[in-house]
Amino acid sequence: MSAVAYAVPSILIFATAAVLILVGAVGVIALKNPVHSALSLIMTLFGVAIAFVAQSADFLAAVQIIVYAGAIVVLFLFVIMFLGVDRRQHANVEPLVGQRAFAGVGVVITVAGLIALMAKAHWVTGAMSVSTNGVALATGQGNVKQLGTAVFTTYLFAFEATAALLVIAVVGAVLLARRERTLQSDEVEV
């Protein structure tokens, strides 16, 4: 594998995406102010979008920017501002003794295990999947048409189910965040 010369632009793109993703992710867990964490999250999401474009997943990169950076992070920021928790500094306490150390060890073991598994197994062979019926993934100029065809034929049932899921989620969020009106109506009656 070392004999293959990879094109310099692809290495530069990968390095840019990796720096954005890792710096943003560390910022999310290290910064004290939730607003700064949310802005770091945007950085990571843009890095992932770059990685998507580099791997010819153009539609997903657009959806990543629109849905994640455009909607989900705005929702996070809205809740942070709405609750007014942005000024409250969380004390750097450790309620469970040794929790950080245990978490660190567990995470290191998990990541090392993942990487070792990928290094040993023969998943990354460049062989073609058997489930595609011989239709190769279009690369270079995007595969929006291919993705649309797959979503509306092979995955049609799952696609319809997501519609129900989204409706249920919206109704549930409204019910959860609704202010109770019962006390006020009682007061009016009295």
Next chain:
Amino acid sequence: MNVPAAWYLVLAAVLFGIGAFGLLTRRSALIMFMCIELMLNAVNLTFVTFARTLSDIGGQATVFFVMVVAAAEVTVGLGIVVAVFRRRSSISVDELSELKG
């Protein structure tokens, strides 16, 4: 030629680890949700990488559905955070101990 898929897979594994560490150590429910988003993005990156490597559009379709579920999850989760904050003026998960058995 594009960089090998293993680079992206290792990057996704590290991103997943960072998200998991934050989820285990931070106390604010909002930051924990952001860490879940980090982990979901790591998995999405892995799916897209395998879609390219195996030349299978199914990986990208799966990422599409993961994004939908993530949006629904954040909506309901933040609704729960708002409801909890109304009752006890705090979003620290240490103070949610009613179900302690």
